[in-house]
Amino acid sequence: MEDLCRLRYLRKFLKSRFFPFKNFVILSLTYIILINQLYSNPILLANLEYSNPNLKSLREDVKDNLKASRSRNSQHKLTRLEFYTYKVQKSDNFFTIMARTGMNLDTLSSVNNLASPHDLSTGQKMLIPNMRGIFSQKENQNESEENKNEIAKDFKIPAEKLIFDPNRSQWFIPGGELIGKEKMFFYGFAFSKPLLEGRLSSGFGKRNDPFTNKLTFHGGVDLAAPKGTAVYASADGKVDFQGKQGGYGNLIILKHELGYESRYGHLSKILVKKGNKIKKGDKIGEVGSTGRSTGNHLHFEVRRFSKRERPVFRNHR
C-alpha cells in the first residue's frame, strides 16, 4: 500500500513540476550524447584507398584547413578539429600513411607521440586529425585565455586559431610545425650509439623475460659488450641521477632538451656525478652486469616526458 502511494506521489510530481521541462531535458540529453559521440568516437578509416569516401572527406578537410590556417583573413575559418583512426597494416610505413592522408611528418608524430618514423607496428591504431598541426608541449596547459595567448605567441599565430583538446588537456596549433631540434630527435639524428661496438642482444618492445620466461615489455635496448667497455653519452645533457637503482643496477640518467632523457644501466663503473654537464660522446661509465642482468651488457633507454620510446640512432637500421 505504502509503495503504491509513493508511486502515485511520484507520478503526480512528475506531471506537475517536472513535466514542463521534459522536452528540454530530453533535448539536452540528446545534445550531450551527440557531442560526446563526436568527440570520443573518431571516424574509422578502414583503408587508405583513394576511393574510400572517408579518406576523401579527410583529404578535403586537410586541404581546406591548411589554407585556413595559413590565411590571415579571419573570415577564413577552420572546421572543427576531428580525428580519424587507422589501424596500421603490414604493408604500410610512416611515409605512405602520411602521403595518403595528406598529413605531414610533424602532425603524425605529434598527434601519435611517435618517437621516430620506425615507431609503428602492424595493428597499431593511429590518430589522424582533419587538419595539419601539432600539440603544444608546454607544461601545465589549461583552457585559460592566458595560456592560449602564450602559446599563440610562441607559434606566432593568431590566438583564435588555437583549439583546446579537453581529452588531452593540450592546445592544438593548426598549421604548427615541430622545431628543428624535435625533427632531429624524430629522425634519430639526436642520439648516437652509447657504445663503439656492441651486439644488440635484446630489442625494444615485447620479449620473453630472461628470468621468468614470460612475455614482458622491454623498455630499452640491450647492447652486449665485455665488462669495462667504455659507455659514451648519447647526446648533450646533464647528469640527473647516478647510483644504484633496483633492476638497473648502477645507473646513469642524463637529462636532455625537449623532455628527453637517456638511461644507462647495469654499469660496472660510473664516472660522472649528479649535476655534471655532459657532451655527446663523453665517456660516462663502463659496461657491467650489476642489477637484474644475466651477463655483461648495457641497457640503454630513452624516455620523453617519462614515457619510454624506441631508441633510434643515426647509424642504426
Ligand SMILES: [Zn+2]
Ligand atoms: Zn635491458
